[in-house]
Amino acid sequence: MQYKELNVESVLEFIQNIDSVKEYFGLDELNVAEIGDGNLNYVYIVKSKQNPKKALILKQAVEYLRCVGQEYALSRERMSFEIRALKKFYEYLPSFVPKIYYENEDMSLVIMQYLDQHIIMRKGLIAKTVYPNFSEHISTYLAATLFYTSSLYLQSDKKRKLIDRFNKNTELCKLSEDFVFTTAYMEHDTNDNENVKSNKHAKKLFEDMEFKTKILNLKYKFMTQTDCLLHGDLHTGSIMLNKDETYVIDPEFAFVGPFGFDIGALIANLVNNYIHHSVVTKDEEFKKYLLKTIKEVLELFEKKFLELWNKQKESALLVNGFLDEDSLNSFKSEFMKNILRDSIGFSGAKIARRVFGVAGVEDIRGIKDKDLREEAEVLALKIAREFVMKYENLKSVDEVLEIIKNAR
Amino acid sequence: MQYKELNVESVLEFIQNIDSVKEYFGLDELNVAEIGDGNLNYVYIVKSKQNPKKALILKQAVEYLRCVGQEYALSRERMSFEIRALKKFYEYLPSFVPKIYYENEDMSLVIMQYLDQHIIMRKGLIAKTVYPNFSEHISTYLAATLFYTSSLYLQSDKKRKLIDRFNKNTELCKLSEDFVFTTAYMEHDTNDNENVKSNKHAKKLFEDMEFKTKILNLKYKFMTQTDCLLHGDLHTGSIMLNKDETYVIDPEFAFVGPFGFDIGALIANLVNNYIHHSVVTKDEEFKKYLLKTIKEVLELFEKKFLELWNKQKESALLVNGFLDEDSLNSFKSEFMKNILRDSIGFSGAKIARRVFGVAGVEDIRGIKDKDLREEAEVLALKIAREFVMKYENLKSVDEVLEIIKNAR
Numbered sequence: 001m002q003y004k005e006l007n008v009e010s011v012l013e014f015i016q017n018i019d020s021v022k023e024y025f026g027l028d029e030l031n032v033a034e035i036g037d038g039n040l041n042y043v044y045i046v047k048s049k050q051n052p053k054k055a056l057i058l059k060q061a062v063e064y065l066r067c068v069g070q071e072y073a074l075s076r077e078r079m080s081f082e083i084r085a086l087k088k089f090y091e092y093l094p095s096f097v098p099k100i101y102y103e104n105e106d107m108s109l110v111i112m113q114y115l116d117q118h119i120i121m122r123k124g125l126i127a128k129t130v131y132p133n134f135s136e137h138i139s140t141y142l143a144a145t146l147f148y149t150s151s152l153y154l155q156s157d158k159k160r161k162l163i164d165r166f167n168k169n170t171e172l173c174k175l176s177e178d179f180v181f182t183t184a185y186m187e188h189d190t191n192d193n194e195n196v197k198s199n200k201h202a203k204k205l206f207e208d209m210e211f212k213t214k215i216l217n218l219k220y221k222f223m224t225q226t227d228c229l230l231h232g233d234l235h236t237g238s239i240m241l242n243k244d245e246t247y248v249i250d251p252e253f254a255f256v257g258p259f260g261f262d263i264g265a266l267i268a269n270l271v272n273n274y275i276h277h278s279v280v281t282k283d284e285e286f287k288k289y290l291l292k293t294i295k296e297v298l299e300l301f302e303k304k305f306l307e308l309w310n311k312q313k314e315s316a317l318l319v320n321g322f323l324d325e326d327s328l329n330s331f332k333s334e335f336m337k338n339i340l341r342d343s344i345g346f347s348g349a350k351i352a353r354r355v356f357g358v359a360g361v362e363d364i365r366g367i368k369d370k371d372l373r374e375e376a377e378v379l380a381l382k383i384a385r386e387f388v389m390k391y392e393n394l395k396s397v398d399e400v401l402e403i404i405k406n407a408r
Numbered sequence: 409m410q411y412k413e414l415n416v417e418s419v420l421e422f423i424q425n426i427d428s429v430k431e432y433f434g435l436d437e438l439n440v441a442e443i444g445d446g447n448l449n450y451v452y453i454v455k456s457k458q459n460p461k462k463a464l465i466l467k468q469a470v471e472y473l474r475c476v477g478q479e480y481a482l483s484r485e486r487m488s489f490e491i492r493a494l495k496k497f498y499e500y501l502p503s504f505v506p507k508i509y510y511e512n513e514d515m516s517l518v519i520m521q522y523l524d525q526h527i528i529m530r531k532g533l534i535a536k537t538v539y540p541n542f543s544e545h546i547s548t549y550l551a552a553t554l555f556y557t558s559s560l561y562l563q564s565d566k567k568r569k570l571i572d573r574f575n576k577n578t579e580l581c582k583l584s585e586d587f588v589f590t591t592a593y594m595e596h597d598t599n600d601n602e603n604v605k606s607n608k609h610a611k612k613l614f615e616d617m618e619f620k621t622k623i624l625n626l627k628y629k630f631m632t633q634t635d636c637l638l639h640g641d642l643h644t645g646s647i648m649l650n651k652d653e654t655y656v657i658d659p660e661f662a663f664v665g666p667f668g669f670d671i672g673a674l675i676a677n678l679v680n681n682y683i684h685h686s687v688v689t690k691d692e693e694f695k696k697y698l699l700k701t702i703k704e705v706l707e708l709f710e711k712k713f714l715e716l717w718n719k720q721k722e723s724a725l726l727v728n729g730f731l732d733e734d735s736l737n738s739f740k741s742e743f744m745k746n747i748l749r750d751s752i753g754f755s756g757a758k759i760a761r762r763v764f765g766v767a768g769v770e771d772i773r774g775i776k777d778k779d780l781r782e783e784a785e786v787l788a789l790k791i792a793r794e795f796v797m798k799y800e801n802l803k804s805v806d807e808v809l810e811i812i813k814n815a816r
Contacts, residue, residue: 327617
């Protein structure tokens with residue numbers, strides 16, 4: 001099929017021929033509307049006129065960065081990687097990934113479940129919503145996606161096929177290389193330059209060679225460590241949830257990279273929200289809830305990842321009987337410690353990049369009061385720096401929490 | 409072109425149509441002979457009858473492991489990776505890689521320069537031949553192949569394309585995963601079981617969980633660290649040389665892996681030869697020459713790699729101006745130390761695997777006297793163990809030499 005950019009009318013026409021969509025809507029008449037909240041893509045909602053609760057999402061990538069315009073080219077092949085990642089993750093986690101009704105890489109298009117009972121987690125957390133099942137859900141998601149796509153589970157031929165499917169997601173990986181690990185720590189056009197100019201904290205950050213050397217190490221790990229298939233952009237804007245359900249969406253940055261990257265992104269965004277409430281609402285209860293969540297996510301992830309690993313006797317890495325039980329357990333325990341360490345290192349980079357870099361987060365950049373925003377930025381830089389300078393020697397989750405709590 | 413297994417007659421017919429070959433031989437009549445010293449492939453020599461000094465090599469892969477027979481399937485696609493690696497390395501190092509006259513991935517076939525003035529390095533070293541230019545040559549080769557195919561030189565899109573070209577060399581990577589990092593340290597059919605049975609040193613090795621845990625870490629690094637394009641099997645049997653020239657051949661194991669792997673393989677094989685002479689000839693002069701060579705290879709590699717790196721201001725990893733000069737130099741110096749460390753770790757695995765595993769080396773397994781062979785094996789295991797247990801904390805090349813010299 002040849003690629004064609006759709007609009008509201010042609011979407012309606014396009015879906016007439018898709019069996020799974022016809023089956024879903026039956027004989028209902030359909031409505032299409034564009035819901036333009038995306039930065040990168042066009043997103044349409046297709047609704048039954050008879051029963052507006054019946055709806056599907058159609059998402060199509062275009063050949064440019066939508067939020068900037070046609071002059072900022074970005075190849076639409078990113079949708080291929082999103083489709084592949086959604087399908088891969090759905091395989092393991094049908095309750096945490098939107099159901100796909102139809103996908104077409106030629107058209108850079110996917111049709112999927114509409115999440116009408118869920119909100120973007122970042123907005124929920126800013127509004128101080130408590131999600132009692134979130135740590136359970138996301139730790140299950142992380143343990144399964146990371147383990148089942150790694151050489152601790154797969155045999156080498158399968159692992160190499162997986163790499164093959166995602167290796168070419170060059171452009172979006174490059175965005176992370178640039179924006180997470182490079183330009184946010186030096187003078188650059190893409191930064192939040194209105195704030196950066198004559199900002200003493202920015203100046204200090206840009207001159208902090210000790211910190212930037214560590215960032216460079218993390219960047220190198222990001223570029224060359226092929227542990228497992230990652231979501232690649234797992235911030236709280238990529239999570240839709242309510243008190244009962246949690247969905248992870250938008251894996252267009254998916255690639256085979258280091259274990260710690262997704263966990264780090266998530267922790268970073270929980271920390272950003274913690275900073276928001278430290279400065280804006282000063283709600284100690286909610287801050288405690290956030291710390292508890294961070295602790296639970298890290299600890300439950302480790303527990304669940306190990307459970308999956310303990311069930312797996314043979315893999316690319318391990319042949320049954322190679323190590324005795326005690327040695328194998330020590331090996332695994334050290335392996336998990338290294339995942340924790342890398343997660344916190346990446347987390348530090350993910351926090352720091354949001355302060356002055358392109359694409360800030362609402363939790364911090366959205367703070368209207370200039371002084372409060374500065375206070376939040378300083379706090380973010382402090383925690384980020386502690387994470388990045390100390391991650392290699394961390395021994396426990398509690399040390400991570402101490403860093404967050406003690407920063408001021 | 410459809411694949412067809414050639415023989416002496418059809419080789420002659422096949423080459424009639426190749427321009428570069430016709431150009432090379434002119435109107436000479438040609439002779440074809442099979443020189444069957446390979447384990448994996450068929451190798452033919454095509455010679456001018458008028459001038460026997462004029463000759464080319466034709467190498468074709470078959471669908472099985474030649475030394476075992478048709479029942480041991482091994483896909484002939486390995487030749488595609490050999491061709492790609494030869495061409496890539498030749499790009500940077502025309503004086504160290506045989507010239508290719510013709511290549512055909514469909515036919516799993518390559519026609520290349522005949523090295524008639526050179527011998528396999530392993531044989532040269534066993535015969536106590538001194539190669540005065542070897543360290544200079546191989547350090548240039550290693551620095552260039554490793555640097556120019558890494559993210560310290562390439563931009564990300566080029567690096568990902570490189571990974572794409574070699575990622576599917578699954579089968580030969582799997583051979584290394586199995587034989588270098590797994591089966592040589594446990595009871596296994598493929599081991600040298602005549603020797604292993606009731607061998608107390610084998611028993612000790614197979615039960616050495618501390619050592620095997622470190623081996624497992626190295627295996628994981630081998631499988632998941634995509635630093636640069638490697639030869640993949642750089643032992644002294646993959647080097648043909650004389651006093652003036654050095655050629656690296658047979659890169660069918662080529663893949664994108666950790667910096668230290670090729671260096672480690674080479675050092676391991678120099679150490680194996682050192683062990684041979686420690687036990688068999690006891691020639692102290694030649695042993696000194698070998699130690700000097702090891703030192704020079706490691707030190708010159710670092711020097712030349714850094715020279716290339718210092719000329720390169722921008723790459724996937726580095727953006728000009730990200731770090732100040734002092735910090736950048738410290739970063740590079742630490743980076744080089746890590747390459748040295750990993751090289752010695754891999755070297756330890758490469759030495760240990762040759763003791764009881766499949767495919768021993770002539771330097772040690774070729775020792776006829778049973779007691780002397782045992783002595784060599786014990787020495788190999790000692791050095792290997794020191795390398796593997798200590799590699800992570802090595803600070804200098806001299807420490808490596810101390811380990812070798814002090815082992816007995």
